Amino acid sequence: MATEAFTVRAESELVHQLDHLADSLDRSRNYLVNQALKEYLEHHAWQIEKITQGIAAADRGELVAHDDVMREMEDLIASKAKGNL
Numbered sequence: 914m915a916t917e918a919f920t921v922r923a924e925s926e927l928v929h930q931l932d933h934l935a936d937s938l939d940r941s942r943n944y945l946v947n948q949a950l951k952e953y954l955e956h957h958a959w960q961i962e963k964i965t966q967g968i969a970a971a972d973r974g975e976l977v978a979h980d981d982v983m984r985e986m987e988d989l990i991a992s993k994a995k996g997n998l
Contacts, residue, residue, distance in 0.1 A: 921946075 923931075935942050970976075 931942055931945060935945050938945070
């Protein structure tokens with residue numbers, strides 16, 4: 914996979930923590946930053962996809978009334994309190 918260099922300015926404490934973790938794991942700072950970026954991007958891509966799906970469902974009128982949701986939650990809490998879950 915092709916790589917590309919770029920510069921990031923970070924708080925000194927973050928850099929020290931990153932270096933300590935890299936030493937502990939016998940990995941490079943570069944490796945850890947790449948792993949963190951991948952996880953961050955995957956996480957936020959997932960969130961954006963779910964939000965987009967929710968908006969599309971709402972636009973189609975696929976909504977649940979607030980009272981219905983609250984009733985279901987109350988039933989779930991009551992069931993949990995009785996030890997049924």
